[in-house]
Amino acid sequence: MKVIDAKGLSCPEPVLLAKQAVxxxxxxxxxLVDDETPRENILRFAKNNDHHASLIEKDDHYVIEFIR
Amino acid sequence: MKKLTKLxxxxxxxxxxxxxxxxxxxxxxxxxxxxxxxxxxxxAGALKxxxxxxxxxxxxxxxxxxxxxxxxxxxxKEFRARGGSSPLTRFVLGALVMIGALVFLGCPLRMVxxxxxxxxxxxxxxxxxxxxxxxxxxxxxxxxxxxxxHKLNNFEGAFxxxxxxxxxxxxxxxxxxLAYSEAGPGSMRAPIWIALGxxxxxxIFAQRSRIxxxxxxxDVFMIRDLHLFWGNIGILVVAxxxxxxxxxxxxxxxxxxxxxxxxxxxxxxxxxxxxxSVLLGGxxxxxxxxxxxxxxxxxxxxxxxxxxxxxxxxxxLASSGDVYEEGTHIVVGxxxxxxxxxxxxxxxxxxxxxxxxxxxKPKTKISQ
Numbered sequence: 001m002k003v004i005d006a007k008g009l010s011c012p013e014p015v016l017l018a019k020q021a022v023x024x025x026x027x028x029x030x031x032l033v034d035d036e037t038p039r040e041n042i043l044r045f046a047k048n049n050d051h052h053a054s055l056i057e058k059d060d061h062y063v064i065e066f067i068r
Numbered sequence: 069m070k071k072l073t074k075l076x077x078x079x080x081x082x083x084x085x086x087x088x089x090x091x092x093x094x095x096x097x098x099x100x101x102x103x104x105x106x107x108x109x110x111x112a113g114a115l116k117x118x119x120x121x122x123x124x125x126x127x128x129x130x131x132x133x134x135x136x137x138x139x140x141x142x143x144x145k146e147f148r149a150r151g152g153s154s155p156l157t158r159f160v161l162g163a164l165v166m167i168g169a170l171v172f173l174g175c176p177l178r179m180v181x182x183x184x185x186x187x188x189x190x191x192x193x194x195x196x197x198x199x200x201x202x203x204x205x206x207x208x209x210x211x212x213x214x215x216x217x218h219k220l221n222n223f224e225g226a227f228x229x230x231x232x233x234x235x236x237x238x239x240x241x242x243x244x245x246l247a248y249s250e251a252g253p254g255s256m257r258a259p260i261w262i263a264l265g266x267x268x269x270x271x272i273f274a275q276r277s278r279i280x281x282x283x284x285x286x287d288v289f290m291i292r293d294l295h296l297f298w299g300n301i302g303i304l305v306v307a308x309x310x311x312x313x314x315x316x317x318x319x320x321x322x323x324x325x326x327x328x329x330x331x332x333x334x335x336x337x338x339x340x341x342x343x344x345s346v347l348l349g350g351x352x353x354x355x356x357x358x359x360x361x362x363x364x365x366x367x368x369x370x371x372x373x374x375x376x377x378x379x380x381x382x383x384x385l386a387s388s389g390d391v392y393e394e395g396t397h398i399v400v401g402x403x404x405x406x407x408x409x410x411x412x413x414x415x416x417x418x419x420x421x422x423x424x425x426x427x428x429k430p431k432t433k434i435s436q
Contacts, residue, residue, distance in 0.1 A: 008153070008217040009216055009217075010217075010365075011280075011283065012283070037278050040278070045293070048293060
């Protein structure tokens, strides 16, 4: 599975990486973030564009998996 | 996960608009209830980083915003010291944003407050702000990035909030080490506990809602998302209503408080602010709030804003309000200085260079 590491990147880079991965169309893929703001931005992006994304909380970061 | 809705952003904007008018009523300068750029500039003056006598005062509003965000991020365990993402470039960008803001005479927050008070110069400046943000998004599409942040010792993240406590104590005891304006905008002050209290609450709201004035417009261009944009609407509408209700609305280009009517420099000044804010990942207010959450890159940016303010006043780059022939609309003085005009052009050129230097073309084009 494709994993995109967006940890430590400033807004709006993580959500743009998610958008880019969606444009490439290789599902499923995971995007890793370590801050609440990009986490919310990516989940909102998924919801607004009818993508199915789930959130997994790890010790020091979040994994957002796009199924479709 | 707590779901943050656009209502939170809208309410934060509304609270900012309301607090700004209240701070004007209780003593702050007209159309300047809260202005991040002006108030960091005043603080720079109080610390004698510049010696422009009318704009020297440690503004509790800056302290309140940082400390409110600091308190809530500690309470919600979102406080995390992090930094190391091109710090010196961020410092320079912060300084450039301040230089642009002081050519216009206000940050994005004051721009909206001036718009809400009928100052048409701010509506004209908005065009530059939006254009600057659009130029910034072109670089983001090219893969612009200042690089990753890394975890740091928590003391590093708490340093700037701690410094705010020291500054507030010095202000509260009227420390003779600080400078205090006796005339001009720096002498017009809301009571310190009201200013601190209101902005402390705003800092909490702003941290929770993630409000960002530049981000609101940037996200419309980049991901067709209006979420953050509602913050600007909240500020505008509430400040407009209260300006009308308290007889402070004055529609026009002339005789606006602490403003000039040179449209080209209003546009270009705010273009620098919009462009720089996108490259930095947030507007000046957002940088203060992120500073409170332990983001040292934002703290460096705030220091850049502080030094940019000192540079602006020490080298005659900051504009001044229009001066009129008595009883007329004929402008006989004020406005952008020759140095300020050159500085704005240089700032735009530097930002374009920074934009190219930090861009790498993504493999897949990010479409609109």
